Each structure stands twice: as structure tokens, then as C-alpha cells.
Amino acid sequence: MSRGRLRRQTIPEGGKNKEDCQMMQVAHHSPVAEPVQSNMLTDLQQDLRHTVCRVLGSVSSAEIGRGAGLGQTPGWDSIKHMELMLVLEEEYDVALSSESVVHMMTFEGICAMVQDGVGGTGTTTGFAEEDFAEALEEVGLAAGDHVFVQSSVATFGQVQNPLPTFQNAFQRVLGADGTLAVPTFNFGFTRGENFDLYETEAETGVFAEHIRTLPGAKRSQHPPFHSVAAIGKHAETLARARGNSSFDRDSVFGKMYDLDFKVCMFGTSLRHNTFFHYVEEQAGVPYRFFKTFTATVTSPAGKETRSYDYFARFPEPAIATDFHGIGEQLLAEFDGRKTTVGNGPIYLFPARAFVDMLSSCLSQSPDFLVAESDKWKVREKAWCRK
Numbered sequence: 186m187s188r189g190r191l192r193r194q195t196i197p198e199g200g201k202n203k204e205d206c207q208m209m210q211v212a213h214h215s216p217v218a219e220p221v222q223s224n225m226l227t228d229l230q231q232d233l234r235h236t237v238c239r240v241l242g243s244v245s246s247a248e249i250g251r252g253a254g255l256g257q258t259p260g261w262d263s264i265k266h267m268e269l270m271l272v273l274e275e276e277y278d279v280a281l282s283s284e285s286v287v288h289m290m291t292f293e294g295i296c297a298m299v300q301d302g303v304g305g306t307g308t309t310t311g312f313a314e315e316d317f318a319e320a321l322e323e324v325g326l327a328a329g330d331h332v333f334v335q336s337s338v339a340t341f342g343q344v345q346n347p348l349p350t351f352q353n354a355f356q357r358v359l360g361a362d363g364t365l366a367v368p369t370f371n372f373g374f375t376r377g378e379n380f381d382l383y384e385t386e387a388e389t390g391v392f393a394e395h396i397r398t399l400p401g402a403k404r405s406q407h408p409p410f411h412s413v414a415a416i417g418k419h420a421e422t423l424a425r426a427r428g429n430s431s432f433d434r435d436s437v438f439g440k441m442y443d444l445d446f447k448v449c450m451f452g453t454s455l456r457h458n459t460f461f462h463y464v465e466e467q468a469g470v471p472y473r474f475f476k477t478f479t480a481t482v483t484s485p486a487g488k489e490t491r492s493y494d495y496f497a498r499f500p501e502p503a504i505a506t507d508f509h510g511i512g513e514q515l516l517a518e519f520d521g522r523k524t525t526v527g528n529g530p531i532y533l534f535p536a537r538a539f540v541d542m543l544s545s546c547l548s549q550s551p552d553f554l555v556a557e558s559d560k561w562k563v564r565e566k567a568w569c570r571k
Contacts, residue, residue: 229339230296231391236276236337237292238388240269245373246388254291266290273299276337276453277528299339311343316526317354321449324522324533326355331364331419331446333536336392337453340529348395351451356417364417366441367393368459372410374480375495380409381483387414392451405437408493409482411459413437419444430475430494432466439463446536452529455512461554464540466496468547472504472555472563473497504563505556518542 237253238246243260255266270289274281277299281289288294326332334355344350355365369387374380382404387393396402397414403424404414411431415423422444428436438460448460465473479492498504512532516523519542521534546553552563 229300231394232337232339233296233299234292235388235390236272237269237295240272241265245376246386249292251293252291254294257291269295275456277340311345312341312350312526313345314350314354314357317351318357320524320526320531321354321358321533323524324449324531326358326447326449326533328358328360329362330359331366331417331441331444332359332449332533333366333368333413333441333446334392334449334451335368335453335457335459336390336451337457338390338392338451338529340452340527342527342529348392351392352395352399359417362418364415364419364423364444364446365396366413366415366420366423366446367396369393369397369404369412369414370410371412374409374482374493375478377480379481379483379488380406380412382406382409382485384483385409406482406484407436408478408491408495410478410493410495411436411438413441428493430466430496432463432496433494434467436463442536442540448532448534448536448539450530450532452531454509454530455516455532456509458508458512458539460536460539461506461508461512461543462496464543464547465554467540468544468551470547470554471551471566472499474499502562503559505559506554507556508554511554515542 234246234249237249238244241258241260244258248258253261255261255263270281270286273279273289273295279299281298285298289298332355336351338344338347338351341347352365356363359365367387368389371380371385371388373385379385387397393414396416397404399416401420402414402416403420405412405424405426407427407429408431413423423437423440426435426437426440428439430436432438442463448458450458473496475494476497477492477494479490481488482491512521516532516534519534519538521532521539523530523532525531543554552560555563
């Protein structure tokens, strides 16, 4: 493999201690499925649809079609549009000029401009399975590991038969005794929609949906809006997790902590690391509160009404966190590594080391994860619960 395909970022060694937290306050076994033919542009469109849905927050991915856009889709106003542009620049590593933004007022325009930005990266034929397998080994993934993968795969650029390529790369490294888990979050339940264990799609990207639909994949359902699907050794164990809230100790995230899972941010930034929210709930941070949602769940037990808690952020005042900045600065402190393939970053770190370190920091400073500009809001505690 050409070493020009990978760019390694070396992280200096560091120690876990109280000074690290204070400094931050100042600086602020399943077989491989048969390959599925997959078109990169289609995968990119689907990935972008999930991104737009996540930013808007009030619509489902099914509502984001070719005609969706600023002023045309509920919740897609000028403020959300500016936020969306910033997210696109960060997650897809594209530089948006004022001229290009003019052509991105619709979902169709966004797809075209982002495709132009990421489609030319990589090699003429695109990256292959061995490129990703080598990158995963470079950051420390090994045979027998159990890994939770959060992804935004379009950032890698051109990839040969992408979804099976990513899957096979992970399983090639993990081997028969490893576990591959992905977030299959869907927030329809919070809007009163039925959650079907087998039919409700993941709103967390095309790779997560690909793993969810593999033969033999297992999916958790407690609670449904933060479900996880997995293949491999501990898939059944994760599926049996029974939490009353998204991130309580008995949740699927608590189970991954117990099983010493690693976390892989695959083509996406540390900002989207869901274990930040697990730490927030375990620490009981003051800028969040428990909100109960009730809807129906369809599972082998039939269709039944259930209620689950979500440790939601107070809507007002808006509190900005600095997950990515804190994660980058403390990456070595919780034994993390980073490399890249094309324009896509790949991070890997142990969930337990991450949780333990951040929990210690939050015990010293409850506003540790909050951006410096918003720490005063935590001190004022001027919450508006809705």
C-alpha cells in the first residue's frame, strides 16, 4: 500500500491526573456477508440526509428529499442553515466559499457541492479494504477486540464498494472473537412514532444501517432512541441490555463499558462521540434533566406501550459544549490514537479509560465539558424546562 494514502497524527504521551483537568479548564461471531454493490454517490446522499436531519432535529430522514431546503422544510430556517454549513465543513472536510453556499440552499444543491468537494480525494480507483484494515491496526485495533463504531464514511472520498469494504476491514482485524457494534439511533419514538425492532431504520448513517440489516445482527431496544446493533461475540449480550434511560448503568452503553469496548470514530470527529453523553448522565451534569417519552415498541413480544427517560439538555439557555476540542487535547490521556485515510479521520480509544477520566474531571468541575463562553450559564443555572 502506498504510504501516501494514510496520514498519521502522532499524539504525545501524557498522564492522567488532576492537573490535566485543571489545564483543560484554562485552555479549555458473525460471518462476513456477501458483498453488496454500493454506489458512492448514493451512500453520500444518504449520509448527508442523516446529517441534515440531525442538525434540524425536528424532522425524520424520510422528509429530506430532493425538494427539501431552506424555507421549504419545517425547521430549516436561516439559523439552522448556518449551523448546517458549519457542520458540513467540519464533518466532510470541505471548504465552502460564499459562492458555493449560494448553491446549497436545497438538499439537492448540498449533495452536488459536497460531492464535488470529497469525490476527488483518494486514488483513481479509490481506497480498498486493505487500506482501512491497515489504518485500523495502526490506531491499535486488534484481533479479539470489541469496538463501537460511529461513522461518517463520505469523508474518505472514493472507496471501492464502500459499505462491504468497511465491514470487511473491521472484521478482518477483529477476527472471529471480536464484536462490531454501531449506533442505530432513531428519534421517532421521541415524536410518538412506533419503534419496530426489525424495521425502524438507523438515523446514524449508511454504515450503521448496513450493519443493522446484516443476517445475524442483533439490536438493543431499551431505550429505542439510542439502540445499538452488533455482530460478533457480544452481539446478543448488547441486545439484552435493559436500561430505563439512554445512558444509565444498565444501558447498552454501560454494558459496553463493562465489556471493555473500544470506541472508533470512523470518518467523523470526536464531537459526535456518544460516550460523552454517557459520562454526562453518570455524572448528573447540571445543564441536563430527565425527560420521559412514551410510545409503542414492536418486538418479538408484540406491540406494547413503553416509557423511557432521556437525559435531555435544557432548551434555554443554549449551552455549547466543546467535545471535540476536549477530546483532541486529552486523546493521549485516555490512551487514544488517530490516523487518517484520505480526508477521513479515524480515532480509537478505550471506552472505559475515556469514561473514567472524564468522570474524574466532571467530579472536580461540573462544567468541564462546557465551552468557555457558556460556563457562566451553568453557574447562573437559569434553566427553562420544556
